[in-house]
Amino acid sequence: xxxxxxxxxxxxxxxxxxxxxxxxxxxxxxxxxxxxxxxxxxxxxxxxxxxxxxxxxxxxxxxxxxxxxxxxxxxxxxxxxxxxxxxxxxxxxxxxxxxxxxxxxxxxxxxxxxxxxxxxxxxxxxxxxxxxxxxxxxxxxxxxxxxxxxxxxxxxxxxxxxxxxxxxxxxxxxxxxxxxxxxxxxxxxxxxxxxxxxxxxxxxxxxxxxxxxxxxxxxxxxxxxxxxxxxxxxxxxxxxxxxxxxxxxxxxxxxxxxxxxxxxxxxxxxxxxxxxxxxxxxxxxxxxxxxxxxxxxxxxxxxxxxxxxx
Numbered sequence: 001x002x003x004x005x006x007x008x009x010x011x012x013x014x015x016x017x018x019x020x021x022x023x024x025x026x027x028x029x030x031x032x033x034x035x036x037x038x039x040x041x042x043x044x045x046x047x048x049x050x051x052x053x054x055x056x057x058x059x060x061x062x063x064x065x066x067x068x069x070x071x072x073x074x075x076x077x078x079x080x081x082x083x084x085x086x087x088x089x090x091x092x093x094x095x096x097x098x099x100x101x102x103x104x105x106x107x108x109x110x111x112x113x114x115x116x117x118x119x120x121x122x123x124x125x126x127x128x129x130x131x132x133x134x135x136x137x138x139x140x141x142x143x144x145x146x147x148x149x150x151x152x153x154x155x156x157x158x159x160x161x162x163x164x165x166x167x168x169x170x171x172x173x174x175x176x177x178x179x180x181x182x183x184x185x186x187x188x189x190x191x192x193x194x195x196x197x198x199x200x201x202x203x204x205x206x207x208x209x210x211x212x213x214x215x216x217x218x219x220x221x222x223x224x225x226x227x228x229x230x231x232x233x234x235x236x237x238x239x240x241x242x243x244x245x246x247x248x249x250x251x252x253x254x255x256x257x258x259x260x261x262x263x264x265x266x267x268x269x270x271x272x273x274x275x276x277x278x279x280x281x282x283x284x285x286x287x288x289x290x291x292x293x294x295x296x297x298x299x300x301x302x303x304x305x306x307x308x309x310x
Contacts, residue, residue: 025068025070029070043060053080054071065121070112071084078161083218085147086147086216086218088103091103098210099135099212101118104118122205125205133256136224139195143194144221154186157188165280186265189265196216197226198218224262228263229266231253232250233277233295235278235281235296239295270306271303281295
């Protein structure tokens with residue numbers, strides 16, 4: 001089988017059972033996919049380096065381009081789940097909506113669960129926050145999806161989750177972050193809907209017609225402000241785009257989101273979300289991921305600013 005390499009860019013994903021810098025899928029997986037007719041002679045593979053959890057490759061022969069995702073068998077992340085069944089469920093359900101890529105096939109291998117879906121032509125999101133607001137509003141108009149878990153909802157839920165994250169941290173900053181916990185109550189959202197759970201710039205492809213959300217491994221039926229907060233997070237913007245949103249970009253996003261009651265709810269939860277993300281960045285730093293340092297500082301800065309305004 002003549003499977004040639006298109007790029008030698010290092011992969012950013014961490015691997016457990018697999019070697020950490022796989023620029024092409026493992027030979028035993030390629031044989032498995034070839035025997036099943038999913039990979040053809042002459043297909044060329046390129047590492048997709050936007051994700052930070054699973055191993056992902058773009059492949060094809062110049063006429064048709066697909067994406068192969070090999071899931072790592074890990075659910076140790078305290079904020080972002082890695083559930084292939086949830087992604088398969090969402091891709092199947094959203095097939096005709098334009099919100100997600102089209103799933104082509106999926107299966108199991110000794111190396112892990114895998115899926116193949118159509119590649120979305122476009123670039124990672126970098127500008128036009130209003131387009132993302134409209135995209136998320138279209139998603140949040142979807143009803144809850146059977147088979148998904150219920151997301152963290154309201155200040156009590158965020159408090160419980162964040163304290164759980166901090167309990168896994170060892171840095172001296174843990175107590176300082178814990179002391180910054182907001183002190184006001186926000187009730188759970190009473191109209192849960194399908195939320196993406198990780199709408200960061202690297203998971204939004206600006207396609208020719210409309211933006212598309214990829215990487216659906218952590219969706220829930222939950223509070224739509226969760227998606228708003230994750231997109232607006234200065235840590236996630238810094239990590240994936242290189243800089244937090246400007247005040248104008250944030251204002252454009254919140255103005256373009258059509259449900260003003262959701263925007264108002266986000267404003268009441270904003271400090272809670274910054275508090276949780278600062279704890280998450282601290283946990284990542286404890287794991288040795290130094291690229292979260294700027295994000296940690298930003299989330300602390302934004303948290304202090306919001307609390308000071310309250």
